[in-house]
Amino acid sequence: MAEISFRQVLNDTLREEMQRDENVFLMGEEIGNFEGSYKITAGLLKEFGSKRVVDTPIAENGFVGMAVGAAMLGLRPVVEIMTFNFIALAIDEILNHAAKIYYMFGGQTPVPMVIRTPGGGGQQLSATHSQNLEAWFAHIPGLQVVAPSTPGDARGLLRTAIRNNNPVLFLEHLALYNAKGEVPEGDYTIPFGQAKVTKEGKDLTVISYSRKAAIAYEVASRFERENKLSVEVVDIRSLRPLDRETLVNSVKKTGRAIIFEEDWRSYGVGAEIVATLQEDAFDYLDAPIKRVASVEVPLPYSKPLELAALTGAQELEDAINDLAPRRRRR
Amino acid sequence: MSTEQQKRPDERDVTVKRKSMSRVVTLPKDEDRDTLVDYYSQMLLVRRFEEKSAEMYNKARIGGYCHLNLGEEATVVGFCAGLGPKDYVYTNYREHGYAICRGISTKTIMAELFGRETGCSRGRGGSMHLFSLEHRLLGGYAIVGGQIPLAVGAAFAIAYRGSDEVVVCQMGDGTTNGGPFFESLNLAKIHKLPIVFFIVNNQYGMGMPAEKGSAVPELYRKGHAFDMLSERVDGNDVLAVRDAMRRAVNVARGQHEPVLLEAVSYRLKGHSVIDPDRYRDEEEVKRGRAQDPIPTFARHLLEARLIDEQGLDEIEQQVEREVEEAVRFAEESPFPPIESLMDYIYAPDNFEPERR
Numbered sequence: 001m002a003e004i005s006f007r008q009v010l011n012d013t014l015r016e017e018m019q020r021d022e023n024v025f026l027m028g029e030e031i032g033n034f035e036g037s038y039k040i041t042a043g044l045l046k047e048f049g050s051k052r053v054v055d056t057p058i059a060e061n062g063f064v065g066m067a068v069g070a071a072m073l074g075l076r077p078v079v080e081i082m083t084f085n086f087i088a089l090a091i092d093e094i095l096n097h098a099a100k101i102y103y104m105f106g107g108q109t110p111v112p113m114v115i116r117t118p119g120g121g122g123q124q125l126s127a128t129h130s131q132n133l134e135a136w137f138a139h140i141p142g143l144q145v146v147a148p149s150t151p152g153d154a155r156g157l158l159r160t161a162i163r164n165n166n167p168v169l170f171l172e173h174l175a176l177y178n179a180k181g182e183v184p185e186g187d188y189t190i191p192f193g194q195a196k197v198t199k200e201g202k203d204l205t206v207i208s209y210s211r212k213a214a215i216a217y218e219v220a221s222r223f224e225r226e227n228k229l230s231v232e233v234v235d236i237r238s239l240r241p242l243d244r245e246t247l248v249n250s251v252k253k254t255g256r257a258i259i260f261e262e263d264w265r266s267y268g269v270g271a272e273i274v275a276t277l278q279e280d281a282f283d284y285l286d287a288p289i290k291r292v293a294s295v296e297v298p299l300p301y302s303k304p305l306e307l308a309a310l311t312g313a314q315e316l317e318d319a320i321n322d323l324a325p326r327r328r329r330r
Numbered sequence: 331m332s333t334e335q336q337k338r339p340d341e342r343d344v345t346v347k348r349k350s351m352s353r354v355v356t357l358p359k360d361e362d363r364d365t366l367v368d369y370y371s372q373m374l375l376v377r378r379f380e381e382k383s384a385e386m387y388n389k390a391r392i393g394g395y396c397h398l399n400l401g402e403e404a405t406v407v408g409f410c411a412g413l414g415p416k417d418y419v420y421t422n423y424r425e426h427g428y429a430i431c432r433g434i435s436t437k438t439i440m441a442e443l444f445g446r447e448t449g450c451s452r453g454r455g456g457s458m459h460l461f462s463l464e465h466r467l468l469g470g471y472a473i474v475g476g477q478i479p480l481a482v483g484a485a486f487a488i489a490y491r492g493s494d495e496v497v498v499c500q501m502g503d504g505t506t507n508g509g510p511f512f513e514s515l516n517l518a519k520i521h522k523l524p525i526v527f528f529i530v531n532n533q534y535g536m537g538m539p540a541e542k543g544s545a546v547p548e549l550y551r552k553g554h555a556f557d558m559l560s561e562r563v564d565g566n567d568v569l570a571v572r573d574a575m576r577r578a579v580n581v582a583r584g585q586h587e588p589v590l591l592e593a594v595s596y597r598l599k600g601h602s603v604i605d606p607d608r609y610r611d612e613e614e615v616k617r618g619r620a621q622d623p624i625p626t627f628a629r630h631l632l633e634a635r636l637i638d639e640q641g642l643d644e645i646e647q648q649v650e651r652e653v654e655e656a657v658r659f660a661e662e663s664p665f666p667p668i669e670s671l672m673d674y675i676y677a678p679d680n681f682e683p684e685r686r
Contacts, residue, residue: 069483
């Protein structure tokens with residue numbers, strides 16, 4: 001299997017899907033001439049022309065709504081929102097239109113569209129450019145939200161997102177774009193609603209997604225190498241629909257769980273997972289579930305303050321050590 | 331106001347003089363008698379349907395909000411008469427009349443208002459969310475301005491595929507003060523899309539007079555900011571609205587240029603059925619009602635000898651019969667089964683549009 005970067009895999013997948021289906025087209029700010037703020041769409045304007053790689057003005061409400069309307073007539077728009085933060089300007093078209101049209105009109109017209117956008121903080125981009133708002137969208141029936149942590153998953157999930165007949169929020173991460181990983185050959189897809197156990201373990205489970213799932217995998221691998229603890233990592237990959245079964249089965253096995261998430265703690269993705277576990281795995285829990293999430297503050301600019309607000313590998317390690325059983329499971 | 335102060339040497343010309351308003355209305359010679367009578371029937375059907383909707387709402391047969399086209403019938407009928415059968419329509423939540431005039435049966439519309447499975451949105455949408463793919467009404471939308479970017483997207487899809495339909499997007503006067511309106515006009519213009527933005531200026535956004543909410547009281551002028559062909563038309567004149575729509579649709583279809591139309595109309599009653607309408611000046615309401623397009627058009631037809639009193643009575647009876655049948659159909663239709671609550675949240679991979 002070839003090692004390919006996240007950025008390259010997204011670019012390749014978009015190209016292949018556009019070649020495969022004439023109805024697939026891209027739209028967003030600076031995705032054409034400028035080749036994308038993060039170069040995900042590099043080369044695609046040249047290859048497909050301005051009909052299918054549509055540079056939009058800075059008008060998220062307008063062009064996201066436009067994508068919804070185009071999808072109603074059977075096109076398959078893939079919209080890039082430059083950063084996750086800017087999606088707030090388009091939320092009415094996502095919440096009240098994309099997510100409602102199929103249901104509200106009695107199943108007469110689906111809305112097959114994808115919104116791709118990178119989240120993530122930590123590059124001194126400060127308060128308005130560093131937010132992780134996935135819980136807003138995972139809350140909404142009618143939407144699907146996926147957040148891959150590896151290039152291989154990104155390829156399979158993006159294919160599913162584009163071929164699916166419903167609106168999908170495909171969440172990327174700024175800090176993962178250069179990450180490389182193995183990408184299987186062939187036209188594989190990954191169904192939504194399937195979590196992946198990226199690392200098997202016995203002592204406790206770390207549940208995560210997107211970049212944090214990648215960090216969790218590294219931390220768990222280190223614990224294993226150092227023969228400290230056997231940590232299982234579950235990458236949920238799909239926030240809505242959520243694969244409750246895989247999470248619950250993992251916790252039934254280990255009896256302990258940590259949710260490692262980049263959004264704010266209160267009302268966040270972790271809160272939903274904790275609720276799921278207490279509903280379906282209550283009798284198997286040997287300790288209270290922990291959440292390792294971002295500090296609840298608008299992200300500050302100044303580096304020391306920013307570092308204090310973000311959580312990373314160290315916080316996860318501390319939580320693991322804190323939660324670990326006194327006697328290891330065999 | 332293209333028909334005002336125009337007089338033709340044609341014997342069908344009708345001069346209407348009233349204390350409040352003196353104007354000459356023309357029924358052009360080349361108009362087909364049956365077409366004109368049909369416009370009248372449609373306007374009356376919308377009127378009676380809406381009156382019945384209010385009655386059924388007050389009897390709690392209809393829930394939620396219920397916004398009526400009362401007073402806007404000439405605008406509604408002219409709007410639809412100017413379109414081709416393959417053209418797409420997006421509207422706001424005050425859309426019963428548009429659904430009727432696009433040819434959706436009054437039975438399935440009333441059934442939708444009653445929340446029944448036989449409704450045109452299977453009872454999932456209600457009064458504000460009528461839809462029929464078959465009739466190319468791509469939805470009534472209840473978030474002010476939300477439908478405009480969608481309509482632009484539909485026009486984008488038409489241009490993308492190189493087909494020759496036009497999208498027409500109806501909205502109220504208050505909508506023109508919000509961001510989605512301006513973003514949409516800009517997007518439509520830069521992409522040269524086949525779309526007509528159609529503002530129904532019924533002079534009130536709920537209780538706010540249009541000129542108080544908009545820095546520019548002539549709403550069509552907002553199109554000028556985008557170098558868009560823009561026109562204002564008398565919304566009480568069904569032929570003027572139809573002709574303006576035809577011109578606009580021709581430009582949109584032929585030149586792939588967006589067009590903006592403003593029809594000045596008057597809302598005869600409150601914002602919705604539950605609004606007692608206490609905030610408007612009595613004299614003003616009286617003046618507005620004096621321009622009621624339905625009796626005016628009936629008088630024109632009579633005076634042009636295109637119909638007699640008996641003919642009008644027959645239309646009245648036919649319309650009332652249809653509305654009664656719509657209510658009966660709705661009453662007798664089943665509610666959606668509870669087991670279907672979770673249907674239609676997500677479309678299946680093998681989705682095929684059905685014809686209903």
